[in-house]
Amino acid sequence: MINIAVLGYGTVGSGVVEVLNTNGESIKKRAGEKINIKYILDLREFPGDPIMDKLVHDFNIILEDPEVKIIAEVMGGVEPAYTFVKKALLAGKSVCSSNKELVAKHGAELLDIAKESNSNFLFEASVGGGIPIIRPLNQSLTADEIEEITGILNGTTNYILSEMSEEGLDFDTALKDAQSKGYAERNPEADVEGYDACRKIAILSSLAFGMQVDFEDIYTEGITKITDVDIKYAKAMSARIKLFASSIKENDHFYSMVAPMMIKANHPLYSVNDVFNGIFVRGNVIGDVMFYGSGAGKLPTASAVVADIVDAAKHLGKNIWTIWSSKKLELSDINKAKNKFFIRIAGDGEAEKELINRLFGKVEEITVEDITGEYAFITSVMMEEELKEKKKLLPNVLSIIRVKF
């Protein structure tokens, strides 16, 4: 029997308890021993809940109990999670975390401590919910040099964009719908501004490239400026708009960005709709692979945490090597990244034709039957900074979205 503790009895924490109860027998077979929850840490009381007798309010009880070998940290937020996890790892306990803020901020340091203390710091649930992506990156794609990793990593924004596309809703209505269904928080900023996806791509990029990618360095745009008119154009082109979180290695340059992207059916992430997540990886020998599944939700996320617990149980006293050095990866200036752009301007375009031609050369005009009073086109590939300069000279810009086709 292996004793564990769960830090935080919120959505994911109660999911972890449920998964261990529901699948206890098969998990025992996989781990080699029964996994027993000895403590659950939460500041709240849960009168009547069967976990009451495991509930503690003081982390030191867990830290000082040598019987506890593995800790599931499912509290979220940097503090006090960071302090708790660090102490646990220093004490030789393994930690399985679903906490993207913690991992993005302190992942490299915590991995180093785990290595020193022959324990493990695992965080499959911090990106992509239940989708196996952290372990495949660490252990399966090890023969490759990763050239690109691109994900639809935020279920809330993907749901909003899917609803806008399928139901013809505008952004505000789709957001309200997502909130009413519990897919978006009352304060949706972290999702719709791309901050959540930004932390997740920082984690994936650090693992893919083996060095610390600071999330603060990643250019991040959310989806709040996407309108139902943009979506209409996308549909007319058989395209979809997705919030892409992407890191690309070009020679020795690394570009990292979170931004809406127009893609067509030939892109592996095109069919990732609703609250689902998908992660696309391109390696120099494996070619393209893609991982798809529920990117959030109580049970899928708990499934990933418990899979980490099983892995930690199988590796007690033996560190699982991960390349994520604390050495900072200097991202290249995003202004030098190259993209095509979809641009809408007010007016019928006639007055600006000459200007557009001078700025962009030959462009692909996009027309949609019932949209009038504006002119839309797709540029050829150019650097972000070129686009910025040209945009200044372009009057009445309604919207600009990057294009990947």
Next chain:
Amino acid sequence: MINIAVLGYGTVGSGVVEVLNTNGESIKKRAGEKINIKYILDLREFPGDPIMDKLVHDFNIILEDPEVKIIAEVMGGVEPAYTFVKKALLAGKSVCSSNKELVAKHGAELLDIAKESNSNFLFEASVGGGIPIIRPLNQSLTADEIEEITGILNGTTNYILSEMSEEGLDFDTALKDAQSKGYAERNPEADVEGYDACRKIAILSSLAFGMQVDFEDIYTEGITKITDVDIKYAKAMSARIKLFASSIKENDHFYSMVAPMMIKANHPLYSVNDVFNGIFVRGNVIGDVMFYGSGAGKLPTASAVVADIVDAAKHLGKNIWTIWSSKKLELSDINKAKNKFFIRIAGDGEAEKELINRLFGKVEEITVEDITGEYAFITSVMMEEELKEKKKLLPNVLSIIRVKF
């Protein structure tokens, strides 16, 4: 430095050499030590090839060299691969194999030997080429009870079906096209009759359910009976026909089958086209996940073999636990499995309407503008044995394809 040997210098074997040369530096970082190829076993000579000085013709040289810790078995076929791998594992060497015939037939036994000798038998490349699926099943989906695992596991048949659909080709023409492109063998039987997919789903099912699934027990139908007319009907329904290899757990019953399946865009495997493979897994807590990538090819397959070598290097002297007991899993009678069926009969259907109504109750009629002289419909869900009985009473059946929508 860790010394390895490669058994077989064919397509995959030369790919393994190429991957270790190309990505040697990053692989060293991942493995912790340089991976050095000490021997390559092949009966042939390769005059002028830089690997000549590593070439040996006698397996015993490799077996008896204590410096060789890891062996990549990329010969294919059951013998002599089985004898070599068994001896290597008994000698405490780890083996990484891309050999689906070997793994399907002797996987459980070889895993047991590896466990006894504190070595590892790894076989990521035996299913789905480069796609990480064996390791995710073993190590990532461990919190779940797997309810379904369904794959498009054979790139050749997927290419043929995609060509038939996209180019309107008939089966023979599409097969010849696949052969001319090197996607299909001159004797295409193993692919087009579903035998290859059958071995692969046997491996995945054994890992998913933890017991030996014998490939001989799996009901297997190939794609040779699929015609361009079937494809026309599928297209008219916005459906695609895919060769599904599938195992489903229903209560305590396990059904396993390889057969063509009609699916629509809401199925996660719908977008898996051309030579790509995809594997869909449904767990009782994680929900649906899907893995997608190149299912074959020299470098993708070699990438998976080398990733196994890296894993073996990180686990020298320590067995990685896998649940695949040699205890046989008794599959349930496939006649009791349930499906909907797409059925085409000759004639306009008028004469048979009453009979069809009596046999199948209400059916969904399918018409395609330029197809005449036949009648097509989709049944409601019924057992395979019911369909068989009804089919006997139905005159002039042109084709029957299972339907998943």
